[in-house]
Amino acid sequence: MTTPKIKICGLTTPETLEAAIAARADYFGLMFYAPSPRFASLGVARELTERAAGRIGKVGVYVDADDATLTETIAAAGLDALQFHGSESPERVAQARAQFGLPVWKVLSVAKAEDIARAQAYLGAADLILFDAKTPKGALQGGMGLKFDWSLLSAWKAPCPWGLAGGLSAENVAEAVRLTGAPLVDTSSGVESAPGVKDVAKIAAFCATARSA
Template sequence: MARIGIKICGISDRASLDAAIGAGADHIGLVFFAKSPRNVGIEQAAALAHHAAGRAKIVGLFVDPDGDFLGQIRQSVHLDVIQLHGKESPARVAQVMAAQGLPVWKAIGVRKSADLDAARDYQGVARILFDAKPPEGADLPGGTGLRIDWSLMAGYRHSIPWILAGGLDPRNVGEAIQATGADFVDVSSGVESAPGVKDAARIAAFCEAARAAG
């Protein structure tokens, strides 16, 4: 299997950023969503992205953003990837790709096998990110600690490269990779000591376990 891709999402301070890069994460997620405990302001995000330059790719996570907000962030923060984590339609995702000129990842909430099929409507995105579908009415679309039923994804094949997220942590990421065949994993709450507070030791353990499984 190729080297496992690793994204540590919801980074909000330099110490956590250094811990993630030092542990071997190749993608860092910055959350631009006010309801999230991992939300970062523009100046804060710009400083983190600058600090990471040349060491890891920066993924900006947005939830149903309008064009003005995306443009405002892009003016100040260097992003390598835009991750859309809301209810964006295939048409809206196509608009963002055309307007922003960056690779776009689309998050899809998964609770049953039919949810996997929804990903097929998003042709043209760089990656699909499969996350656990939150309960109806939940404030957060991701970072909830909920886990996908990995058996749904056993032997799963898709024309678009995909990422496994949702409830991963240092203890279960190896099993998740083995069960699903994922070659790219994404973690947020699973490497935290409290909501929005990253733990350097957990980040290191997660990256080590992911690489060992690959």
């Protein structure tokens, strides 16, 4: 089994970005969704992506964003990929991918087997499917520390690049990779000391454990 790629999502400070780079994470995520405690302003995004240039992949995270928001944030942050975390349709994913010329990662919220099957609709539209835990109705999308039943992925034949998110931490990421074979793991709350507050020691531990999985 190959070592999984690692994404640390929701970074907002130079210190935590440097921690992710030092721990050899492959990507970091900037949250362009205002209600999130991990929201990154255009100024923060510009500062972090300038610092990150050529050292780590830069992913913008969106929830049902309009074209104006995408245009503004891509221009400010020089992103490498767009991650859609809302109810975006396959048509919307394909349109954004064509319009902005960047890879699009589509997050699918999982609670049951049918949620995994939804990935089929995005084949050819999304460049990567990211399976995350479904959050309670009315709660924020992602970043809640919830995980889903990883055995639901046993029937997933992986016809496209994919990754695993949802409640991943240094304590469980090795088991997650062993059970699912995930080629990419994505964490946010799992490396925090409080919502939106990343912990550099937890970032280091998560990356080290994921790499040794």
